[in-house]
Amino acid sequence: MKAILSTRPGGPSTLSLNDVPEPVPGPGQVRVRVASCAINYPDVLIIEDRYQDRPPRPFVPGSEIAGLIDAIGPGVTGLQLGQRVFGATGNRGGLAEKVLLPADDCHIAPPELPLDEASGLLLTYATALYGLKNLARLRPDDCLLVLGAAGGVGLAAVELGKALGAQVVAVASTPEKLEVARRRGADAGVVCPRGPLDRDAARAFKDQLKAACPPGGANVICDPVGGDYAEPALRVIAQGGRYLVIGFTAGIPKIPLNLVLLKACQLIGVLWGPFTRDESAAHRDNVQALLTFYRDGKIKPLISERFPLERSAEALARLAERRAVGKIVVTMGAS
Ligand SMILES: NC(=O)c1ccc[n+]([C@@H]2O[C@H](COP(=O)([O-])OP(=O)(O)OC[C@H]3O[C@@H](n4cnc5c(N)ncnc54)[C@H](OP(=O)(O)O)[C@@H]3O)[C@@H](O)[C@H]2O)c1
8 A cells, every 4th residue: 555654854855655565453453544634733743753752663644534444453343344434543654545543543424524524623623622621611701812723723722612602812823824713713813923022022912912802811822832922822811711731833932930820820731642541431522522513513624725645745844834724634535
């Protein structure tokens, strides 16, 4: 079968298309014929050896997929050949014609959910829902501030924030990206300056955020970006607010802890992977909630671009270069 391989650390140009043997499902596993693999920022980090998980090479990148079950390993019950499923691969394997998934991590895609959209429903939406619902306990009267609001996690947080009844303020780096977040439900928005931000630029950005939020500030902040944007955002958090630390596409910030004390707020690290394993029942409830939101028209993964498998490197480069909006997917057939 065809697969994309990372054979040495580096950017997307180091990836190559290869013929590799089809994987054989072991006990408790199924093999899925991949229809679509959604691209995520961790895919960019992992091929550069900048992710917490460093698989031995060569490895196939690709963290979330949707497709059809085409082989079933020993001991698997409740799944059938040809079933439309989606799932997270555990950080690798998705950019290939076939991939193995633990049967327990397979979610059935209902008929109304196209497989390209299904492939983009887990890493970003389930992370955002875990953060907003399970950790921040977002309430309908809350104001939610979302950084990187046109990216994968950010746009999911915008839609879910609205689905959970909150007032949503979106932050994005261009008017076009902000417009995307507004079309997906954001009530207000701020175009952020390009970093790095000096003291004056950071203060001006904080003033923009303050003006866009209600007088008390933002009750919950969803931050998949970090960098120079984090401290100005924290400065507009409401008393008792919850700040979700999700990712660092703009770098790892250093935060003066007096801000946390002064606002009596919580900085909350969001680590979705361990949650799916350690609290698997709550995770499965969240996936069902996402499918209900989808069915009710409250969320819909925005597939902005599709690439064939052989152009996977271009798909990763779009994300790395900050040119992606919503989700980029690599598609391989069945829908
Ligand atoms: N904690 C968890 O469990 C978990 C789960 C999933 C993802 N994540 C993390 O969440 C983050 C976002 O992932 P994603 O898949 O949503 O990524 P994405 O689609 O690329 O979105 C990230 C956003 O970050 C913004 N950004 C600001 N500075 C940037 C820079 N220098 N380079 C690239 N983007 C920059 C971009 O928006 P603007 O251009 O508008 O600023 C972009 O839309 C990543 O760090 C990822 O590792 C964490």
